[in-house]
Amino acid sequence: MRKIHLTTATQLALESRHRKCSDKRESDRIKAVLLCSKGWSAAMIAEALLLHEISIIRHIDDYIDMQKLCPKSGGSKSHLNREQTKLLITHLTEMTYVHTYQIYCYINKQWSIRYSVPNQG
Numbered sequence: 874m875r876k877i878h879l880t881t882a883t884q885l886a887l888e889s890r891h892r893k894c895s896d897k898r899e900s901d902r903i904k905a906v907l908l909c910s911k912g913w914s915a916a917m918i919a920e921a922l923l924l925h926e927i928s929i930i931r932h933i934d935d936y937i938d939m940q941k942l943c944p945k946s947g948g949s950k951s952h953l954n955r956e957q958t959k960l961l962i963t964h965l966t967e968m969t970y971v972h973t974y975q976i977y978c979y980i981n982k983q984w985s986i987r988y989s990v991p992n993q994g
Contacts, residue, residue, distance in 0.1 A: 874915040874930050875937055877906060884910065890942070898944040905932045906942070952986050 879887070884907065891903040901922050908918045915933070919926040935941040953961060961980065970976050977988045 874909065874933055877910040877933065877937060879906075879910040896944070899942055902932045902936070902942045902944065905929050906936045909933050952988070953980070953984070957984055957986075 887903050887907055891900055891907070894900045894903065901924060904922060905918050905924075908921065909915075909929075913921075915926045915929045918924075919929045922929070951958065960983075964979070965976070970979075980986050980988065
Protein backbone atom coordinates (compact mmCIF):
# COMPACT_ATOMS: atom_id res chain seq x y z
CA MET A 874 0.00 0.00 0.00
CA ARG A 875 1.21 3.48 -0.81
CA LYS A 876 2.16 5.77 2.06
CA ILE A 877 0.44 9.03 2.93
CA HIS A 878 2.22 11.95 4.55
CA LEU A 879 -0.21 14.56 5.88
CA THR A 880 0.66 18.01 7.09
CA THR A 881 -0.65 18.93 10.52
CA ALA A 882 -3.15 21.29 8.89
CA THR A 883 -4.42 18.58 6.54
CA GLN A 884 -4.72 16.09 9.39
CA LEU A 885 -6.71 18.57 11.47
CA ALA A 886 -8.94 19.39 8.50
CA LEU A 887 -9.63 15.70 7.90
CA GLU A 888 -10.41 15.12 11.57
CA SER A 889 -12.81 18.08 11.52
CA ARG A 890 -14.46 16.82 8.33
CA HIS A 891 -14.82 13.39 9.93
CA ARG A 892 -16.60 14.84 12.97
CA LYS A 893 -19.10 16.64 10.71
CA CYS A 894 -19.54 13.77 8.27
CA SER A 895 -22.92 12.01 8.16
CA ASP A 896 -22.06 9.56 5.34
CA LYS A 897 -20.56 6.38 6.83
CA ARG A 898 -18.72 5.56 3.59
CA GLU A 899 -17.03 8.95 3.49
CA SER A 900 -16.25 8.65 7.19
CA ASP A 901 -14.58 5.27 6.57
CA ARG A 902 -12.48 6.75 3.77
CA ILE A 903 -11.34 9.59 6.02
CA LYS A 904 -10.44 7.16 8.81
CA ALA A 905 -8.51 4.99 6.34
CA VAL A 906 -6.47 7.99 5.18
CA LEU A 907 -5.77 9.14 8.73
CA LEU A 908 -4.76 5.67 9.92
CA CYS A 909 -2.56 5.10 6.87
CA SER A 910 -0.77 8.37 7.60
CA LYS A 911 -0.03 7.01 11.10
CA GLY A 912 1.66 3.95 9.63
CA TRP A 913 -1.14 1.40 9.90
CA SER A 914 -1.10 -1.39 7.30
CA ALA A 915 -4.03 -1.99 4.95
CA ALA A 916 -4.79 -5.22 6.82
CA MET A 917 -4.91 -3.42 10.18
CA ILE A 918 -7.15 -0.64 8.81
CA ALA A 919 -9.45 -3.16 7.15
CA GLU A 920 -9.81 -5.09 10.39
CA ALA A 921 -10.50 -1.94 12.41
CA LEU A 922 -13.09 -0.61 9.94
CA LEU A 923 -14.61 -4.01 9.12
CA LEU A 924 -13.90 -3.51 5.41
CA HIS A 925 -12.07 -5.60 2.85
CA GLU A 926 -8.34 -4.93 2.52
CA ILE A 927 -8.68 -4.30 -1.23
CA SER A 928 -11.23 -1.57 -0.48
CA ILE A 929 -8.79 0.11 1.88
CA ILE A 930 -6.03 0.04 -0.72
CA ARG A 931 -8.42 1.53 -3.30
CA HIS A 932 -9.50 4.27 -0.86
CA ILE A 933 -5.89 5.19 -0.16
CA ASP A 934 -5.02 5.23 -3.87
CA ASP A 935 -8.10 7.37 -4.60
CA TYR A 936 -7.02 9.87 -1.95
CA ILE A 937 -3.41 10.03 -3.15
CA ASP A 938 -4.35 10.31 -6.83
CA MET A 939 -7.46 12.51 -6.68
CA GLN A 940 -7.94 13.67 -3.07
CA LYS A 941 -11.15 11.61 -3.25
CA LEU A 942 -13.02 11.06 0.01
CA CYS A 943 -16.63 10.97 -1.21
CA PRO A 944 -17.83 7.55 -2.37
CA LYS A 945 -19.65 8.95 -5.41
CA SER A 946 -18.10 7.72 -8.63
CA GLY A 947 -20.48 9.29 -11.12
CA GLY A 948 -21.42 6.03 -12.79
CA SER A 949 -20.73 5.16 -16.38
CA LYS A 950 -21.92 6.62 -19.67
CA SER A 951 -24.91 4.85 -21.16
CA HIS A 952 -24.50 2.96 -24.42
CA LEU A 953 -28.18 3.45 -25.20
CA ASN A 954 -29.79 6.67 -26.38
CA ARG A 955 -32.98 7.97 -24.72
CA GLU A 956 -35.35 6.23 -27.12
CA GLN A 957 -33.53 2.89 -26.77
CA THR A 958 -33.59 3.27 -22.99
CA LYS A 959 -37.35 3.88 -23.01
CA LEU A 960 -37.91 0.86 -25.24
CA LEU A 961 -35.71 -1.31 -23.03
CA ILE A 962 -37.55 -0.25 -19.88
CA THR A 963 -40.87 -1.06 -21.53
CA HIS A 964 -39.55 -4.45 -22.62
CA LEU A 965 -38.19 -5.25 -19.16
CA THR A 966 -41.52 -4.41 -17.52
CA GLU A 967 -43.15 -6.98 -19.81
CA MET A 968 -40.42 -9.62 -19.85
CA THR A 969 -38.56 -11.10 -16.88
CA TYR A 970 -35.03 -12.43 -17.39
CA VAL A 971 -33.31 -14.82 -15.02
CA HIS A 972 -29.76 -13.77 -15.93
CA THR A 973 -28.20 -10.43 -16.77
CA TYR A 974 -26.43 -11.85 -19.82
CA GLN A 975 -29.88 -12.48 -21.36
CA ILE A 976 -30.55 -8.74 -21.26
CA TYR A 977 -27.15 -8.10 -22.86
CA CYS A 978 -28.10 -10.53 -25.65
CA TYR A 979 -31.46 -8.80 -26.14
CA ILE A 980 -29.77 -5.40 -26.43
CA ASN A 981 -27.24 -6.79 -28.89
CA LYS A 982 -29.98 -8.35 -31.01
CA GLN A 983 -32.15 -5.20 -30.98
CA TRP A 984 -29.55 -2.48 -31.48
CA SER A 985 -26.23 -4.24 -32.21
CA ILE A 986 -24.77 -2.83 -29.02
CA ARG A 987 -22.38 -5.19 -27.29
CA TYR A 988 -21.70 -5.34 -23.59
CA SER A 989 -19.04 -7.41 -21.93
CA VAL A 990 -20.55 -9.98 -19.61
CA PRO A 991 -19.18 -9.64 -16.05
CA ASN A 992 -17.99 -12.66 -14.09
CA GLN A 993 -20.89 -15.08 -13.96
CA GLY A 994 -19.27 -17.14 -11.16
